[in-house]
Amino acid sequence: MTNVDTCVIGAGFAGLTAALRLKRAGQKVALLEARDRVGGRTFTVDGPNGCWIDRGGAWIGPGQTAIYGLMQEFGVPSYKQYVDGKAMMVVDGKQYRYEGTIPLTMSPWAAANMGAVFLELGRLAKSIPLEEPWEARNAEKLDQTTLSGWLHNHTLSKPAHALLEAALAGCHTSAASEVSMLFVLYQMASGGGPGFLLGVKDAAQDSRPVGGMGAIYRPMAAELGESLRLNTPVREIIQDGQGITVRGEQVSVRARHVVVAVPIAIASQIRYEPMLPMDRSFLHQRMPSGAIVKINIVYDEPFWREDGLTGQSFSPDSPATLTIDASTDQARPGVMCVITEGPAARKLTMMGETQRRQAVLSEVVDRFGAKGAGPIDYLEQDWSVERYSGGGMLSHAPPGVLTEFGHALREPCGRIHWAGTESSAEMCGWVDGAIRSGERAAAAVLSRSADPDRIDATLDELR
Ligand SMILES: Cc1cc2nc3c(=O)[nH]c(=O)nc-3n(C[C@H](O)[C@H](O)[C@H](O)COP(=O)(O)OP(=O)(O)OC[C@H]3O[C@@H](n4cnc5c(N)ncnc54)[C@H](O)[C@@H]3O)c2cc1C
The missing domain is CATH 3.90.660.10 (Polyamine Oxidase; Chain A, domain 2)
Known part of the structure; x- marks a missing residue:
């Protein structure tokens, strides 16, 4: 049995960040990773002729201050x-070249309709309170509506509909009929609006x-040194009055706190003892990738x-x-x-x-x-x-989930803290959001370590 202050589960950007911040704060940390590599939904490999390839998350943009901050820490430019040129849109086999985000060279009617929908999306996204999207005006109505249903009511041009549906549903890697409109707006708002989500330049x-995401996660892993353990899938987390035990096939770690930084879509693959509070447990069953x-x-x-x-x-x-x-x-x-x-x-x-x-x-x-x-x-x-991703790019909330269970996204459960990009109110779904969630979880662990009575209070809720 290894004894540590905090055990972090999952070495994607969320877990790496949480573990690094806690280690730098003087804690003894164990970071357990199921795969034989770190990085999770980011994965940089060497390509031919000296190039490198990002097989998962790759791009960054303005406002993503968490990842830029980390890059500065590790000297990654x-x-x-x-x-410098034209982008292309293909509709019904016909190619349209254009500049900017909206393909104005398509039929003027389709372009105008797309522009109007973009404006409406931007207006609605602005009205979403990021920390509590379920408190938005019309939250219930928006959460009962799918992206598909909303687009049917707002796009009049067929090509505009087809393009917007594919682009927006694509961001959730699912059919438009699967995703709640409230969740679409929340995720969009967490990045700053539709222009940021779908754009390239300044978006x-x-x-x-330079060097891909691996240029950031490799030095993080190196600094964690022996605190990081690969090939260690966690199977159960057992809380008791004195602490918490984390178990895998060949590992047993005793800690005062745990940060779970695995994708929410597969968080229920871990057995929790005692069972998690109902809303958190149900949230795990309701946010697929x-x-x-x-x-x-x-x-x-x-x-x-x-x-x-x-x-x-x-x-x-x-x-x-x-x-x-x-x-x-x-x-x-x-x-x-x-x-x-x-x-x-x-x-x-x-x-x-x-x-x-x-x-x-x-x-x-x-x-x-x-x-x-x-x-x-x-x-x-x-x-x-990918068994330990459960899909990509991010987990989404189907209709009804955000208003009913969203409040459980970040709430600690006894000694368990939740990280992962899905738990970030800002840049939810991006690597930047994962880093923010790791920072938040580490700060929460440190503040709770200084105030043990608060753990006892939340443990009581689990009994
Ligand atoms: C194809 C693709 C393209 C993307 N493009 C972009 C992009 O351009 N820009 C951007 O910002 N974002 C992009 N994303 C999203 C981005 O990659 C994710 O938001 C981010 O990497 C999530 O980080 P995370 O730490 O929250 O989760 P993850 O990276 O999923 O990390 C979770 C870790 O937990 C581990 N794990 C799971 N179960 C267990 C267990 N039981 N025990 C121990 N360990 C476990 C996993 O192996 C993994 O290492 C993309 C994602 C994909 C898939």
Whole structure:
């Protein structure tokens, strides 16, 4: 049995941050990670010709001060996403080139309708109180409405509807019929609005860390040293009057506090003794993740740039729904990233490997030309089959969940504190939100360590 002050479960950005902050504050910490690597839903690997590839979370943007702060701590610079050219929208097989966030070159009616919906989304998102979205005006009505239902009532143009539905539902990697409109607005608001969520320049896809996310998580793991234990899935957490025991197959840790930093969609894979309070327990049963496939295709050079294209394209329901230039800060090689989400991703993963690759490359050729057929490397990552992610990019709340159970998202349960991007009121769903949640959980542990009576009070609620 290892004895520590705090045991942190899950070494994604949330858990790494919590463990690091507690260790630096002088605590004895154990960070238990199920996989043979850290990073969780971020995963940076070496690619050909000296490049690096982010197989999970990759982009950062303005306002994400938590991740920029961490990058500064570890001396990781950022570089700007390539945007010198036109993006592309594909509707009914027809390609439209455009600049900015809204494809104004599509029919003026569709573009106007999209613009109006964007304005309305921005207005509604502004009205959501981030710490308590269930207290928003019309919260109940919005939470009873799905994204799909809301769009049916607000989009009059068919192409505008198809594009908005695919783009917004894509952010939740699920069908629009699965996600609560209140949750859509809350997550959007937590990043600053629809422009931030869907935009590139000055928005969520504005920049990337040089060296990828791994350039940040590797030094964090190194500083944690022997406090970090890989290949250690946690199976149960047992609280008693004196402390808390965390158990896996080959591990037993005794601690005063625990931070659970695993994705909420799979938090119920851990057995809690005594059982968690009802609303937290039910929340674990009600926040699923969706399907996302991220494919990085490496070429000798980013050939699309010569044709005045940014590499960004969007084609609802296609096997390659979204493409974006994912090259490093160097001129060569070129990396084209294909992201397919929700129902289209589920369809894609049902194809055989060869058929899938052909389908994806053929889409790239259609949009960017024959050079797309000749990559030097092709790396697929299907997050829906990752046991310790349970899907990606983030867990969402279906209708009714946020208003009924949202209050349990961050409330500690006795000695258990909750971290993970889903528990962050700001930048919920992004790496930045994960870091914020780790900072919050660490601060809560430190403040409770100084006031043990508060633990006893919350433990009483569990008995
Ligand atoms: C394809 C994809 C693209 C994305 N793109 C972006 C992007 O461009 N920008 C951005 O900001 N965000 C992006 N995201 C989202 C971002 O990656 C996540 O928000 C963030 O990484 C979540 O961090 P976390 O620490 O909360 O959870 P995770 O990273 O999921 O970490 C949880 C950790 O817990 C471990 N674990 C699970 N169960 C157990 C257990 N029982 N015992 C021990 N350990 C366990 C897991 O192995 C994992 O390491 C993307 C995600 C995906 C999948």
